[in-house]
Amino acid sequence: MEIAAASTVSVAPQPPRLTNAFSRKLSSVSSLSFGSVERKYCLGNAKLRVSASSSVDVVTAEKISPASFLDKRETGGVLHFVKYHGLGNDFILVDNRDSSEPKITQEQAAKLCDRNFGVGADGVIFAMPGVNGTDYTMRIFNSDGSEPEMCGNGVRCFARFIAEIENLQGKHSFTIHTGAGLIVPEIQDDGQVKVDMGIPVLKAQDVPTKLPGNKGEAVIQAELVVDGVSWNVTCVSMGNPHCVTFGTKGGPVVDVLNLPEIGPKFEHHEMFPARTNTEFVEVLSRCHLKMRVWERGAGATLACGTGACALVVAAVLEGRANRKCTVDLPGGPLEIEWKQEDNHIYMTGPAEAVFYGSALV
């Protein structure tokens, strides 16, 4: 479109078409916005104001209030993101490939995750440059602003996000540096993502837990008293800490559990110096498990990928299940395999984009 020097140009007030949102670099989405009554577009240094009367005004930068949403967008007060979920465990994905510093702070992330006052999510994930020869680095902030080492559902979303912003089609695998070390997701032909989640850590002090090792240095089917009730727990780290329980001495509890009440008591238990994620599990068969989760820093979520991996490890170690299982989470099933050959855990499941947008930060 030619911009005339005159103040009014007769063109229809159609916004530029966003033919393929993902094929653009997200950073360049700043050239578009959609207001309700009046729209402004930037072309070079000039700004076009499109009003309902089908005219376009060329206005200079000085005439635009610096407090407006559109100006904030240009001065760095707006974050572009894509919202994804893996079985209802939902994340705000940020294209941070141009910097090794997250584009927003932990406090801003907590605000964005708020389901009433923000975008709403279980966490914010940053796609950053790789280190030590890896393709990318993934960092994540929980919805309370804390930073965990790893996120299983998040890494599947991360892989799909990278494929979209890099315009990759078909089967693809990436090496990703995380707080839990190297993680390797592979997008399958059917769009599901299979992730090599690495080797589970069982040594009590590395999980970390203050519970004393009862099988060598591992804590397996040990007693943990929570709020006066005795639970059997197995402690596993998938880079982040997990406390897996198949119930109290009285038996399984998954369906009757008051999660918001009991969850925080596990999370903040003195035996877990870095807090913990807790999985409450019921064995349906030797290859079919069902779980509910209370996540450290995020509360009750619909799914937890690292948690599903941890509970299969716990179920195998407690002699309750085979190494290859379907795990039913509130948001849907994950396929988990703890391979004997390499001791690695493999997780397969979906990841879906929901919407993209811009948020004031």
Ligand SMILES: N[C@@H](CCC[C@H](N)C(=O)O)C(=O)O
């Ligand atoms: N939902 C995640 C785990 C996210 C991190 C967790 N809340 C923690 O603090 O360790 C998953 O899918 O693994």
